[in-house]
Structure formats: structure tokens, C-alpha cells
Amino acid sequence: MKPDRVDPALTTRADFARLPADVVAAAAKLPTATLHEAGGKIGALPSAIKPVDPGMRCAGSALTVHSPPGDNLWLHRALEVARPGDVMVVFAQGAYEHGYWGEIMGTMAQVRGLGGLVIDGGVRDGVLLAEMGFPVFSRGLCIRGTGKDYGATGWIGHPILVGEITVHAGDLIVGDRDGVVVVPQARAADVVAASERREAEEAAILNRLRAGETTMAVYGFK
Numbered sequence: 001m002k003p004d005r006v007d008p009a010l011t012t013r014a015d016f017a018r019l020p021a022d023v024v025a026a027a028a029k030l031p032t033a034t035l036h037e038a039g040g041k042i043g044a045l046p047s048a049i050k051p052v053d054p055g056m057r058c059a060g061s062a063l064t065v066h067s068p069p070g071d072n073l074w075l076h077r078a079l080e081v082a083r084p085g086d087v088m089v090v091f092a093q094g095a096y097e098h099g100y101w102g103e104i105m106g107t108m109a110q111v112r113g114l115g116g117l118v119i120d121g122g123v124r125d126g127v128l129l130a131e132m133g134f135p136v137f138s139r140g141l142c143i144r145g146t147g148k149d150y151g152a153t154g155w156i157g158h159p160i161l162v163g164e165i166t167v168h169a170g171d172l173i174v175g176d177r178d179g180v181v182v183v184p185q186a187r188a189a190d191v192v193a194a195s196e197r198r199e200a201e202e203a204a205i206l207n208r209l210r211a212g213e214t215t216m217a218v219y220g221f222k
Contacts, residue, residue: 058116099124
């Protein structure tokens, strides 16, 4: 028989290491595609996950949440243990057709200084979230409500699977109009540095193209 109430402390880990602020700040200036490519084509979350508003960007350490399907109680619990700068990343067991997040939760997240939300599912209050400016990346908008099952088990701060990518608490999360990329925490500084070099190299290539060269010549294609 399922218990009436699961103790969230048993499956919550909030004291994991976060990324250095300078690494996050540098990553926030870089395109997700560049981080993905410079890291060796890593960490691309499903392309269906996009910003609620095209201008939204986020960067920060992942606060992972494994939520029961169609239920957002564990997202509320995660908001209580989140630290400033965290980007909440949520897996809801493939139950996409629910609005797990809206204006109320976005307001709390904004007040607490979170860096954003990435959810493999739906959200609602799209216009209000866009007006607030809190970065939200989701599979889309859905008005269908969620439950609050106190007897259901969830996990906070533990590994989750989003698409084909395993996300660990503390990994670097960066989102922009193109999508969301995950970079393992241990590689974050190196991948950010490689991305900065790649951006400089591409700037030089653009100058050559503007001067009249062709991509075939610039890249040595045959």
C-alpha cells in the first residue's frame, strides 16, 4: 500500500557543489550551439524544449528534479531548497501534457534569484511568464492542471534523463532561442574556454567571407 505521505528529505540532496560564478557568467555570453560543438557535440536537450519567449536566456548550475507524472509538488519543494543562480531542470516521466509551472511559481523563483527553469513538459501562463522575464524553457504551453500527491516519490538533486542526456546536479545549463545544452560540471570551465576560442575563430571566418572568399575555400572543402 502506498504511504499517505513520503518524507521528501529522504530523496532530496540540496548541498551539491555549484559552478564558479565566473564560469557561469562566461557561459551566459555564449551560444548554446557553440557550447555543444566545442564540447564535442555534447549535451543537446530535445529540440522541442524551447524558451517561452524567444528573447529568454539562462545559464547556471542544474538543480535536478525527478517529478511524478502530472504532479508539481516536487517542483514546489525544489523551490524551497534552490539557491540563487540555480537553473531547475525537471523530468516528469514523459507526461508532457500538463502545465507544471506558471506565474505563481515563476514569481517565487524570481524572488529567490533562480537562473531559470528547463522542463521536459509543459507550462502555462505564457504571456505572464514572458512579461515577467523569468527564463522558462519547456516543450510548450499547456493549460491542463497538475496534482499534489503527498504519497508519490520524487527526487531532488539526483541524476535525471532528459531525452538522451543524463543531467547531474551542478552541471552547467545554458539556454537560448536555439535550445538548451548541458555541460558536465567537471568539463564546464574547459568547454567554456574552448567555446570562446571557437567564437573568435568564427569571427575571423566571417570577416573572410565578407571579404569575398567562399566557404569551400575557407574550410578547404573539395
